[in-house]
Amino acid sequence: MRRVLSIVLAVFLLFSFVACSTQKAKDTTSGEKTSDTSQSAASKPEKIILVTSSGTSHDPIIEKWVEKTGIQVEKARLGEQDVRSYAMTAFAAKSSEIDLAYAWAGTTAEYANAGHLEDITDILTKEEKDAILPGALEAVMYHGRIYGLPIMYSLRSFFVNEALFEKAGITKKPTTWDELVDCCVAINNPGNDEYGILCQFGGNNSIAISFQDFLVLTGGKFVDDKNNILFNNEAGLEALEKLVEISKLGLIDPAAYGIDSGPVKRDRWIQGKDGMMWEWAATYAYTNDPANNSPIAGKVTPIVVPGIKTSGAITGSEGWVISKYSKNKDAALDLLKYVCSAESQKDVCIRTGWYPAIRSVFDDKEVLASSPMFGVAAEQSKYPTYRFAAPYLTELQDILGPQILLALEGKKSPKEALDDAAKEAEAVIAPFRK
Numbered sequence: 001m002r003r004v005l006s007i008v009l010a011v012f013l014l015f016s017f018v019a020c021s022t023q024k025a026k027d028t029t030s031g032e033k034t035s036d037t038s039q040s041a042a043s044k045p046e047k048i049i050l051v052t053s054s055g056t057s058h059d060p061i062i063e064k065w066v067e068k069t070g071i072q073v074e075k076a077r078l079g080e081q082d083v084r085s086y087a088m089t090a091f092a093a094k095s096s097e098i099d100l101a102y103a104w105a106g107t108t109a110e111y112a113n114a115g116h117l118e119d120i121t122d123i124l125t126k127e128e129k130d131a132i133l134p135g136a137l138e139a140v141m142y143h144g145r146i147y148g149l150p151i152m153y154s155l156r157s158f159f160v161n162e163a164l165f166e167k168a169g170i171t172k173k174p175t176t177w178d179e180l181v182d183c184c185v186a187i188n189n190p191g192n193d194e195y196g197i198l199c200q201f202g203g204n205n206s207i208a209i210s211f212q213d214f215l216v217l218t219g220g221k222f223v224d225d226k227n228n229i230l231f232n233n234e235a236g237l238e239a240l241e242k243l244v245e246i247s248k249l250g251l252i253d254p255a256a257y258g259i260d261s262g263p264v265k266r267d268r269w270i271q272g273k274d275g276m277m278w279e280w281a282a283t284y285a286y287t288n289d290p291a292n293n294s295p296i297a298g299k300v301t302p303i304v305v306p307g308i309k310t311s312g313a314i315t316g317s318e319g320w321v322i323s324k325y326s327k328n329k330d331a332a333l334d335l336l337k338y339v340c341s342a343e344s345q346k347d348v349c350i351r352t353g354w355y356p357a358i359r360s361v362f363d364d365k366e367v368l369a370s371s372p373m374f375g376v377a378a379e380q381s382k383y384p385t386y387r388f389a390a391p392y393l394t395e396l397q398d399i400l401g402p403q404i405l406l407a408l409e410g411k412k413s414p415k416e417a418l419d420d421a422a423k424e425a426e427a428v429i430a431p432f433r434k
Helices: 002-021 059-069 080-092 105-113 126-130 134-140 162-167 177-187 204-215 234-248 254-258 262-269 282-288 329-339 342-352 365-370 373-380 393-408 414-432
Strands: 047-052 072-077 100-103 148-152 157-161 195-198 274-279 300-303 318-322
Touching (some): 059 342, 105 393, 134 318, 177 274, 195 262, 282 300, 300 373
Parallel strands (some): 195 274
Antiparallel strands (some): 100 318, 148 318
16 A cells, blocks of 8 residues: 555656646647647757656667757656556546656557557658567557557567586576476575576566466467457466476575566576576676676576477567657657667667667677577577567456465465456456457
8 A cells, every 4th residue: 555655646746846847738629639749849848757667778868869859858767566557647647747658568558448648650650660670569559559669679588597507517408397497406505595496476567477488388378369368278277387386396586576577686686596587688788797796797598498388488578658648749759769769779789688679770780799699589589479468457467466476375276376366357358358
């Protein structure tokens, strides 16, 4: 409750502050579609407001845009779990004081379905759309319409800590589930705070991501194209059973239960106490960054995810979407185009290790030479990929998360947990069936 109240209070204070310092634009005519993002130079805003996650990868690009345009960018930076609550509070109030919000496919679907986002599909040129990788553009699309631009393309990666592998005498990287478990067992040394694998269970969103890491390996999905529940079928049950298996064996780092975002997970990883983990591409560059003083710098290797029935990976492209209620849509779109440009994407790619959202940057020789991640990503992309997105995503995560935790704690069997979640989720999902 205190967390919710703090979010609401933060939004209130931000709105109050901005209201005193930002010139109000004239209200649009009631009932008219507000799709025009043009503004005269005379009405150029002093600043725009960006609600974003805790990552800082794009800050240098934003700073260059500020210098170029003279428009300041005020960032309301929150952990990933709180971004949605923050944005939804603003949207519910139809506030014009938030211009851009962090989003991925799931939150874009939720925001757009509720009518909170500006449709820029017809504003973008064909050339601008074609330059973007489809998997990246999906982060800001819903039902074929575009509501923002991607800030990066992402495919879940699997990392090996070579230092712990060497310490355990492991010479072969795992390619199957059984080999993964064997490696975890060999590495595991709780007395020295060393564990086979690092997961992420610090919030319902994090639990859902971790479950999907396993679900894609069994060929499972949350729902089918008609929103019929699938997560408690044979594939879903096998996925949760495998997750519970390594939990019962004590192979999962207990720190997982306090990890609610990628940045927090990466900070634990660079301590060098875990043998393997799923994470996003930026992990490689982050681990090797001299500024982070990681004892495993230069000792981390990305590999194709070891399979259960198949290998596979979830996608996680991210973007910023434009609020329907923004009075600074032109400046917001200009910032989006700047961040999504080939030049900016190349900079972020080389500096942080995130995959670029622009097709041409993937062919850049300097980019290809900057990290082994690109070769592994190309191999991984041959296998199935999956990332669940729906307007009811948050509600489903809030149902699944606690049930999966009960299974991990041994208070329910995997089947009981998933079946109970399916029963509870039925009321949430049923209205969306075709």
